[in-house]
Amino acid sequence: MAAVDLGASSGRVMAGTAGPSQLTVEEVRRFPNSGVRAGPALYWDILGLYRETLAGIREAGRLDGVGIDSWAVDYGLLDDRGALLGNPVHYRDSRTEGVPSRVASKVAARELYDVTGLQQLPFNTLYQLVSEGARLEAASTLLLIPDLLNYWLTGSIGAERTNASTTQLYDVRARTWAASLASRVGIPPRLLPPLRDPGTVVGTAAELSGLPVVAVGSHDTASAVVAVPAAPGTNFAYISSGTWSLAGLELPAPELSDAALAANFTNEGGVDGTIRFLRNVMGLWVLSETLRTWSCPEDLPALLTAAAASPALAAVVDIDDPAFLPPGDMPSRLSAACRTTGQRLPSGRAAVVRCIVDSLALAHRRAIRAAARVSGRPVDVIHLVGGGARNELLCQSTADACGVPVLAGPVEAAALGNVLVQARALGEDLPDLAAMRALVRETQEIRRYEPSGTADWAAAEARLHR
Numbered sequence: 001m002a003a004v005d006l007g008a009s010s011g012r013v014m015a016g017t018a019g020p021s022q023l024t025v026e027e028v029r030r031f032p033n034s035g036v037r038a039g040p041a042l043y044w045d046i047l048g049l050y051r052e053t054l055a056g057i058r059e060a061g062r063l064d065g066v067g068i069d070s071w072a073v074d075y076g077l078l079d080d081r082g083a084l085l086g087n088p089v090h091y092r093d094s095r096t097e098g099v100p101s102r103v104a105s106k107v108a109a110r111e112l113y114d115v116t117g118l119q120q121l122p123f124n125t126l127y128q129l130v131s132e133g134a135r136l137e138a139a140s141t142l143l144l145i146p147d148l149l150n151y152w153l154t155g156s157i158g159a160e161r162t163n164a165s166t167t168q169l170y171d172v173r174a175r176t177w178a179a180s181l182a183s184r185v186g187i188p189p190r191l192l193p194p195l196r197d198p199g200t201v202v203g204t205a206a207e208l209s210g211l212p213v214v215a216v217g218s219h220d221t222a223s224a225v226v227a228v229p230a231a232p233g234t235n236f237a238y239i240s241s242g243t244w245s246l247a248g249l250e251l252p253a254p255e256l257s258d259a260a261l262a263a264n265f266t267n268e269g270g271v272d273g274t275i276r277f278l279r280n281v282m283g284l285w286v287l288s289e290t291l292r293t294w295s296c297p298e299d300l301p302a303l304l305t306a307a308a309a310s311p312a313l314a315a316v317v318d319i320d321d322p323a324f325l326p327p328g329d330m331p332s333r334l335s336a337a338c339r340t341t342g343q344r345l346p347s348g349r350a351a352v353v354r355c356i357v358d359s360l361a362l363a364h365r366r367a368i369r370a371a372a373r374v375s376g377r378p379v380d381v382i383h384l385v386g387g388g389a390r391n392e393l394l395c396q397s398t399a400d401a402c403g404v405p406v407l408a409g410p411v412e413a414a415a416l417g418n419v420l421v422q423a424r425a426l427g428e429d430l431p432d433l434a435a436m437r438a439l440v441r442e443t444q445e446i447r448r449y450e451p452s453g454t455a456d457w458a459a460a461e462a463r464l465h466r
């Protein structure tokens, strides 16, 4: 199978196999995917992504299927002939400034949460669509990024459920589009295409000699959570660590209490009807933007080694502050955040990297503790999956900050989850998530980090409230 995994900094086409005691993924093609600033807006280069995706699939050799997952919330609009209307806009664009409060005057935050279960993020699809204004009149269909690429491959129009659940236009309990809510905020329900479950064969790709295209858990985080190697019966939390840290729990049903709303937890749909009860923590984005500001992205391994030798918790910031959301000069923003809490950003690049990693681990602590408190479920172990599982300092700091062991890996969780759901759709005997996770445990490298208890994380947390 080909697993296409499009992230906010790079896209990859992986070749994967799954069978009894066998699960592999291997990178075939990787391509950069930074946003493109043009005029007043920040866009995705969607046609470039499609071209690279096709090239990668062709390079992968003989295949039984292909599945696409990507970041969530962003979309393309089609006209009534099926042609793309305008270029998809990047969720870090500023066009939704002021929109959430306008929407709140029509639908109260409590009601919005009651229907959709979604956390408040300025870039939720609902807010992006409202910011389009009259342009929506020309549109007949909305397709999220993986659905758009699937449409170009197969001609079939639909909305895969795990990603649809991130739009703030999906009724999390009824498992349908929230059509009347959409109307009330001025979004025509005709835009919302038929829903499809992950594991559905969408069609075949004429351009790829009739290759079957499978709707996987098309939200990358949903695919990553499939590959969390949790053993049956453990009280586990997960952190899918990459550009974002998606930190939370897998629940059988949405948690829509006042406490969940106040803690800004989301109830996104997972594969097989599960709920991903999690919070978006700002993630390694702040680190990668910092390295971009310094023009030294290739220095990351050396800087992390040096950071590990710098004193822990010398300075910490609230990494979830919206100031860190847009692209830009992160070191200056870190300095400013330190000043407002009576701290100084230590000098030297290694110390700045240490401040970012410590602050991220501290945010993991807040999110995991809040998830446990709000859901009433204990957390005895954290599975940290995705690219961040390679970052030893982050894994150890997260274990220290949270006070529970961290099991790190697999790094390629999203691609593995993509392959597992495809394999089942194509006839492999993987009846449920437990069987998929057993296969991940059996075949993938996982490292254990014990909490060391040497630093005072509670005191560091208190510094943020000064």
Ligand code: LFR
Pocket: 007, 008, 070, 071, 072, 073, 074, 091, 219, 220, 221, 242, 243, 244, 246, 280
């Ligand atoms: C991670 C992710 C998050 C989503 C963010 C924006 O890649 O998909 O789950 O909140 O990107 O789409």
